[in-house]
Amino acid sequence: MSTVGAGVPVHVTTTLGDAPRTVVPRPYVRPHDEEKWRPGVRRGDAPEAGTHGPSDPRRVRAVAYGTTMAFAQPLPRSLSPSRLGDFQTCPRRYQHASVERIPQPASYATVKGRVAHYVFEQLFGLDAPARNVQAAQGFVEDALAHVVTPEVVDEIGLDDELRARLLAETADIVERYFTMEDPRTIASEGVELRLGVTVDGTPLFGILDRLDREDDGALVIVDYKTGSLPNRNFDSQTFANAELYAVLCEEKLGERPRRIRLLYVSQGETIERPVSEVVIRARASAAATAWDRIKRYYDEGDFPATPSKNACRFCSFQDLCRSQGVAVPPRSSVG
Secondary structure, three states: OOOOOEEEOOOOOOOOOOOOOOOOOOOOOHHHOOOOOEEEEEOOOOOOOOOOOOOOOOOOOOOOOOOOOOOOOOOOOOHHHHHHHHHHOHHHHHHHHHHHOOOOOOHHHHHHHHHHHHHHHHHHHOHHHHHOOOHOOOOOHHHHHHHHOHHEEEEEEOOHHHHHHHHHHHHHHHHOOOOOOHHHOEEEEEEEEEEEEOOOOOEEEEEEEEEEEEEOEEEEEEEOOOOOOOOHHHHHHOOOOHHHHHHHHHHHHHHOOOOEEEOOOOEEEEEEEOOOOOHHHHHHHHHHHHHHHHHHHHHOOOOOOOHHHHOOOOOOOOOHHOOOOOOOOOOOOOO
16 A cells, blocks of 8 residues: 555545555544644654653653753654644744644544544545435544544533534534535545655645545645634635645645635635645745744754734643743733
């Protein structure tokens, strides 16, 4: 079986590069380095993680803000779009999440997103004629079994009432998705496609929800979104991750996607944006600049914090930063 990126088997149907491969339903597990948490694995654990006991050098250390330190953890091997976003928002967040790999608690919203993504992944593992709403609904319970671990249950307080809500909202997402597109007519080149490349000395890695081949031969990046619709005045930010995926596709596959399609499956709305040479070059350049700074901060032993209302609002490291003397805005202002 062919592999891409970090050596993980690629379960996709594709005619790009080597021989066609077949989608195989599998547990929904993303690489540790690239996501804030994953089901079945204690979030924040490095691949070689042990007990995190008192003598473990990877234990979280509360150090004074501005104090340099030598990191016991290795520098991550690659930079993903989500981690790039962390770094650009606040380098200290990147330090805690990607270098120190401090566990971050699950939330109801992230759990619902993972459940929905699992359902769509399994749906596209079926032969095209079998991709109907009944089949998709049949994957919902299985999705909960894979995503909702005992740890997640504790972290989001999943009782019977919340579980019923999660099932109902996921079922609504599935029903709404089928009003947006007919999966039986879609020719997908890759599902949960892992791509790893080096661009201008910067190792990049990303996981595409879907890479479609349209009737006119164009490649289209498809990304599922389970949140609310974005403000269209901020499209540059909304499409930032997917535009870096376009860089990955062009470098790895030798073909530039023509469009990016974001499916807001909770809202039943789709927004698209064409892929341009100028934009993807800018995204690649920004990633290279960030990677150079990441390496420098790592060597210096200090990723500076850049606290602000927007940066800190949804950050799970607020208490840790406060303990280190970072001027995190008051809770009343960051939510």
